[in-house]
Amino acid sequence: MSELKYQYLFGPVPSRRLGRSLGVDIVPLKTCTQNCIYCQLGKDALQTLDRKEYAPIEAVLKELKTKIASGLEADFITISGSGEPTLHSSLGRLISDIRAVTEIQVAVITNGTLLSRPDVRADCCKADVVLPSLDAGDTETFQKMNHPHPDLDFEQFVDGLIRLRSEYAGQIWLEVFFCEGVNTTIQAISNLKTRIEQIRPDKIQVNTSVRPVVHPEAARVEPKRLISIASQLGEQAEIIADFSRHIGATTQTVDLNIILETLRRRPCSLDDLCAGLGLSKEQLEPALIKLEALSKIITEEKGQKKYYKPL
Numbered sequence: 001m002s003e004l005k006y007q008y009l010f011g012p013v014p015s016r017r018l019g020r021s022l023g024v025d026i027v028p029l030k031t032c033t034q035n036c037i038y039c040q041l042g043k044d045a046l047q048t049l050d051r052k053e054y055a056p057i058e059a060v061l062k063e064l065k066t067k068i069a070s071g072l073e074a075d076f077i078t079i080s081g082s083g084e085p086t087l088h089s090s091l092g093r094l095i096s097d098i099r100a101v102t103e104i105q106v107a108v109i110t111n112g113t114l115l116s117r118p119d120v121r122a123d124c125c126k127a128d129v130v131l132p133s134l135d136a137g138d139t140e141t142f143q144k145m146n147h148p149h150p151d152l153d154f155e156q157f158v159d160g161l162i163r164l165r166s167e168y169a170g171q172i173w174l175e176v177f178f179c180e181g182v183n184t185t186i187q188a189i190s191n192l193k194t195r196i197e198q199i200r201p202d203k204i205q206v207n208t209s210v211r212p213v214v215h216p217e218a219a220r221v222e223p224k225r226l227i228s229i230a231s232q233l234g235e236q237a238e239i240i241a242d243f244s245r246h247i248g249a250t251t252q253t254v255d256l257n258i259i260l261e262t263l264r265r266r267p268c269s270l271d272d273l274c275a276g277l278g279l280s281k282e283q284l285e286p287a288l289i290k291l292e293a294l295s296k297i298i299t300e301e302k303g304q305k306k307y308y309k310p311l
Contacts, residue, residue, distance in 0.1 A: 005257055008060045009067055010081070010265050012074045014275035016240045017131065017173065017205060018107055022067065022074040023265060025081025026055040026094065032084040033113045035147040036135070037215040038177055040266050041082055047149045049114070051089040061097050068102055076129070077102065080109035082265065087114070092123030099126075107131060113152055115160030121167055129171045132161060134199070137191025141183050161199045174201035175240075178208045178229060180219040193233055204237040206230040210302065220303070254279060254287040256296075260310055263297060267307040 008025055015021040030039075031046045031054065064077070077098055079085045085108060088094070095106050105128040112132030114120040124130045136142035139154040148154075165172060176192060178184055183192070196204060206229060208221040221229070223239075230237040258277065262268060273284055288308060291297045300307050 005261070006063050006067070008055055009063050010261050012072075013262055013265070013268075014272050015076075015078070017175075018078055018129075019075035020073065021076045021078040021107070022072060022104075023081055024060065024064070024077060024079045024094075024098075025083075025265070026060060026079065026085055026088045026091070027081070027083035028054060029082040031082075031087060032111070033087070033149050033152060034084075034111055036111075036177075037145060037147065037182070038179060038209055038218040039215075048087065049149055049151055051087055051114075051120075053089050054083075055088065057090045057094050057097065060094060061101070064098065065101055072102075072104070074104055076105050076107045078107045078109060079127075080107075084111055084114070086110050086120045086124065091120075092126055095123065095126040105129065111146075112161055113148065113157050115164050116156040117160070121160070121164050124164065125168045125170070127170060129173060130164065130168065131173045131175060131205075132164070133175045133177065134158070134161065134192070134195060135177045136183055137188065137193070137195045141188050141191070144182050145177075145179065158195055158198070165200050171203070172199075172201040173203040173205055174199060175205045175207055176233070178206065178221045178226065179217065180208075180221045180225075182217060182219075184221060184225075184229065189229060189232055196233060201236065204230075204233050205240050206233065206237055207240045210305075254283050256287060256291060259284075259287060259291065260296060263308055263310045267300065267309040269305050269307050273308070 010023040010025060012020040012022045030041050031048065033047065033049055035047060085091060098106050107129040108124050108127045109131045112134065115132065135145040142148065142154045174196065206226060208226055209218050226239055230239055259273065262273065270281060270284060274281060295311055297308050298311050300309060
C-alpha cells in the first residue's frame with residue numbers, strides 16, 4: 001500500500017546528527033532570518049524577523065497522529081525543514097502537543113538568531129535537544145558566512161545562545177559550519193572558540209559542505225583540515241560524519257512520491273536514501289532511473305559521491 005502524502009512531515013530520513021529523524025516543516029521554503037552561503041535550498045531567502053503562524057498547528061498535529069498510528073519508528077521528531085522554525089509563533093505549543101501524543105524525543109534545528117528573544121527561548125526550552133548554529137566569532141565573518149537580515153545584531157545573537165544555556169536544562173548541540181577561506185583563518189577560528197566557551201554547549205558539531213551547494217564560495221574543508229580545526233575548538237568538538245549505516249525499516253515498496261518528497265528537503269546520495277527509506281540499492285536504483293527519465297530529478301557530483309536532487 002502506498003504511503004500517504006504529507007504536507008508538513010518528511011521522512012523518517014537519515015540524519016548525521018539525530019539518527020532516524022522524522023522532519024516537521026512549519027515555515028515556507030527559504031523563509032529565514034539569514035541567507036547562508038552554504039544553504040542547499042537556493043540562493044535567495046525570504047528574509048524576515050517576524051514570528052507568525054505560517055502553518056496551522058492543528059493540521060500539523062493531525063498528520064503526525066496519522067504517522068504515529070501507521071507505526072512510526074524514529075529516534076527524533078525534528079522541527080526543522082525548509083526554513084527557520086523559530087519564526088513560527090506557535091512553536092512552543094507544537095512541541096507541547098507532540099509530547100502529548102508520543103514519547104519520541106523532540107529536537108529543534110535552528111540557526112539560533114532569534115534566541116535573543118525570551119519567547120523563542122521559552123519555546124525551544126520545551127524540546128529535548130536544541131541544535132543551533134554558530135559559524136562566526138565576529139561580525140565581519142558573520143556577514144560573509146550567513147548574510148543575515150539587516151536588523152540582526154551579531155552580539156545579540158551570541159547573547160541569545162548564552163542565555164539559552166543558562167535557562168535550558170536540555171541538550172545544546174552547537175553546529176559550526178566551515179567554508180574554506182571564509183571562516184577558517186587562524187583569527188576566525190580563535191574568535192569562534194572564544195564565543196563557544198561563553199555558550200558552553202554540550203556538543204560542538206563541526207561540519208562542512210558534503211552535498212551540492214549553490215554558492216561557489218562555500219568551499220569544502222578537506223577532512224584532515226577539518227579534524228585539525230575541530231581539535232582547536234575543545235574536547236566537546238566532533239566531526240559530523242556522513243550517515244552511512246543502514247537502518248532497517250518496514251517499507252517494502254518503492255513510492256516515487258516519497259523519494260521526491262525526501263529530495264525536496266535536501267539532496268541525497270543513494271546510501272542516504274537507502275538508510276532513510278529502508279530500501280535496498282537494488283530497489284531504489286530502478287526508481288531513480290525512472291525519475292531521471294521522467295525529468296523529475298537530476299544528479300550532481302560532490303567529491304567522490306553522486307547526489308540526487310529534484311528538477
